[in-house]
Amino acid sequence: MPLTREQKSDQVAWMQGVLNDNEVVVVMRNHGMTVAEVSDLRARMREAGGGVKVVKNRLAKIALKDAPGGEVADLFTGPTVIAYSEDPVTAPKVIVKYAKENEKLEILGGRMGDQAMDAKGIDTLSEMPSREEIIASIVGQLMAPASNLINAVTAPASNIASILKTLEERENA
Structure with a gap:
């Protein structure tokens, strides 16, 4: 038709x-x-x-x-x-x-x-890569410095805590 x-x-x-x-x-x-x-x-x-x-x-x-x-x-x-x-x-x-x-x-x-x-x-x-893959990559790259900064800031405190725990264990032994 x-x-x-x-x-x-x-x-x-x-x-x-x-x-x-x-x-x-x-x-x-x-x-x-x-x-x-x-x-x-x-x-x-x-x-x-x-x-x-x-x-x-x-x-x-x-x-x-x-x-x-x-x-x-x-x-x-x-x-x-x-x-x-x-x-x-x-x-x-x-x-x-x-x-x-x-x-x-x-x-x-x-x-x-x-x-x-x-x-x-x-x-x-x-x-x-698709638009979504590019956005995910950019977000990952933006989040990496923040994650590294958090690890750097919290690392000394966790190191001190582990040293204190080791000293306490030596005193108790």
Whole structure:
């Protein structure tokens, strides 16, 4: 059943919203994935905080027209799927992992911010730490000096206490 003009304009507007609201968009080619496989991919992406959608190439190209990083419009040929996430690492991590498990999914490239990327760029992006991992690392580094200071301040008191205990034990012996 063909789409009406209104449905087509809604899909173009949705795609423009995805491009504006998400830090990364990964473009993939679907080589005969089953409905169950696509559902599994969607569930994994949703769990990670992103989304997956099969898109109409012509409508995606219209949405990308005059958009920064619009060079990715050339990737929209054949059965195309996009994955997107606000975190620049989430979608690439999930997609690269899934593509290794399922050869029916081919990563073509994507867009991070205003910059177009090829498949190798998406693969490299997937190896970077996520936002949560970076925050945990920073918190750990911030807490380390405080922990060291507490240990340094309390160490002399515990040393004195152990010396006094040893002297008391000698007197009692």
